[in-house]
């Protein structure tokens with residue numbers, strides 16, 4: 045192998061990436077060299093003693109506000125630091141300089157034991173007792189500057205072979221190695237009084253792991269990759285061993301870099317979405333310093349992390365795609381920093397097995413994250429997810445994420461797709477009170493929306509139930525299913541290319557008030573231009589049911605209601621006596637009954653029969669909209685109004701009242717109320733595909749919806765409330781007869797076209813008849829996990845049931861929890877069993893008399909029963 049110095053000399057003027065064994069590649073070229081030289085010119089001009097003196101001898105503090113102004117955010121002003129005045133900071137907003145400021149003098153100091161004596165942290169104490177460590181912030185910024193430039197100096201040596209750069213990088217690294225061990229550890233958190241502890245005791249009572257840091261403000265970042273990279277570039281320099289007392293190399297490796305790794309590795313592991321930040325740096329350190337045991341440790345932790353902290357469908361435990369995205373990026377980096385790493389022979393087998401598991405879990409994570417994409421490339425805005433368009437529109441398909449609790453149904457394959465989603469997400473972190481909410485997008489536009497994430501003062505409006513397209517019972521927020529046990533998928537069928545079905549229920553949304561809270565969505569159509577969604581929401585119990593729709597939060601829009609006269613209404617949708625005050629900040633709430641307080645400009649009327657609500661987007665999306673038909677039992681109160689759409693006021697709380705979106709509420713009241721809200725949502729551009737609808741209740745057992753289309757077609761949709769239902773009626777095509785739980789019959793030009801029958805026997809019109817296989821169920825015989833691409837497990841079902849992609853396999857545990865699986869393929873196996881390969885992890889194992897769930901969230905289930913069910917599906921696909 046060619047020596048590295050020689051390679052450097054030969055290749056220095058070319059644009060190259062260093063060889064594969066390099067942990068921190070350096071891209072060279074004349075331009076890169078010139079810009080690096082310019083960046084370090086000031087440091088090169090200093091005499092060496094002055095250079096070394098720049099290295100702070102004490103820890104720095106990051107969260108530092110300007111005592112004089114309100115600039116900046118999150119307890120951190122917009123500071124300026126310069127080499128000319130390295131122990132001071134200047135506020136960019138008001139110009140004040142600290143420390144040594146006569147108006148804001150240092151009023152006291154915190155003393156911390158140090159290896160030789162003590163370290164002193166002077167502060168300015170505000171009237172409220174909060175201490176601001178301005179001098180320590182100058183140290184923080186100096187340290188950052190020197191770390192960055194130390195790396196640049198070392199890279200210049202690597203690229204040019206010039207020892208002058210190596211020498212200065214080595215002096216800085218050597219000085220850091222002298223002072224770092226004695227740096228105090230501290231709790232450095234926004235708006236909280238800073239706390240310090242001596243170098244030898246890296247914990248502070250009451251402060252959680254990783255919050256006590258030594259190098260940065262968060263210990264996940266406490267292995268400096270900048271200094272590691274600097275050392276990797278500097279290491280081949282022979283002069284390093286001749287420098288000073290000859291101990292530079294040893295001190296840099298042991299006291300500085302190993303010291304950082306040791307500091308981080310002894311902190312109890314938390315397995316959060318920040319953990320891979322620490323592991324990645326530990327792996328890089330292990331590769332630079334030749335410490336395979338660090339790499340082994342990071343691999344072990346990643347293995348546990350991927351098994352325990354993700355849902356069984358592969359998604360990050362928090363059911364917010366923005367947070368999943370962060371994990372995807374970090375785990376990709378994890379594999380990237382291992383690229384080219386060769387484990388020692390003794391460890392090879394184990395480490396390769398771990399890597400295979402991590403890779404498989406990452407593939408599942410990427411697939412799960414990909415399933416939360418919108419046709420415009422952005423992320424589905426459920427829970428705390430930012431509404432940002434992606435880089436490019438993407439074609440999406442119907443997807444089920446059963447661990448997360450998100451089902452999408454997509455119509456169309458061209459650039460103009462329509463998508464509806466049913467949000468039955470569970471979990472605790474970054475979660476909204478959004479039980480069984482839906483949203484509709486089409487033509488790359490948001491129509492019926494979910495707000496997603498915001499850091500505005502009115503954030504609570506994005507969280508409350510009243511802000512979602514769902515049903516609010518008795519005027520209060522629905523509950524959250526923290527354990528992933530009360531949200532239950534009942535059907536997910538995408539076996540037909542143009543007809544999709546999802547149904548879910550949530551037992552805990554209004555526990556104690558409601559005995560049923562269930563929603564069914566059926567997507568019908570081959571393209572966005574002709575697609576519509578049939579939406580049935582059943583609620584049993586409570587005294588007031590509000591069915592809600594919210595218009596786009598993307599842009600201005602208008603809502604017009606037909607079929608009901610509305611008059612200005614200056615009352616409130618809030619329960620009588622509920623107080624409301626606009627929140628003053630992001631962490632302020634409005635209470636469980638306060639959501640409607642945000643609604644203004646209300647109009648009210650009383651409806652009976654089918655009404656239509658037309659949403660029209662404005663501006664660049666003029667011509668695009670959605671129409672919703674809603675069947676209102678006599679006496680339904682309709683209220684329209686407008687409510688904040690938040691996104692456009694991000695970072696500008698004063699603009700919050702400016703940006704509003706229209707909304708609609710259909711309210712029913714009565715004792716022990718039972719409601720079946722039946723709606724049809726049709727997106728449109730220029731012209732709506734649906735002309736009108738008619739709704740017929742089938743006794744007290746189901747609903748028949750007739751949808752009359754503008755192209756002359758007529759469709760019929762049957763949805764049983766709780767199981768198969770019989771429907772019969774005369775049509776222009778002959779007698780319609782249906783015996784099914786869910787069925788769709790489409791016709792055009794007097795002929796039957798597409799049909800779907802799920803969990804039933806037949807659907808027929810005139811002579812055209814479609815039969816469906818029976819639904820099947822039984823006890824699960826066996827199961828196991830796999831680490832294959834796209835297949836993470838198998839389930840053995842007794843007998844020979846029809847199991848095919850396109851219909852979710854439902855497994856019910858003894859406590860009623862439903863875990864759904866996506867069949868990839870099925871084949872007859874041994875002993876009369878059918879083996880179904882599935883996309884999700886069968887993440888449960890027997891534990892005594894019960895089961896233990898092994899994916900997130902882990903818990904024990906009393907009783908080991910495992911009942912599976914597959915819905916029988918019949919399809920007729922008209923070419």
Ligand SMILES: [Zn+2]
Nearest residue numbers: 110113135138
């Ligand atoms: Zn200021």
Ligand SMILES: [Zn+2]
Nearest residue numbers: 427476494496
């Ligand atoms: Zn939401």
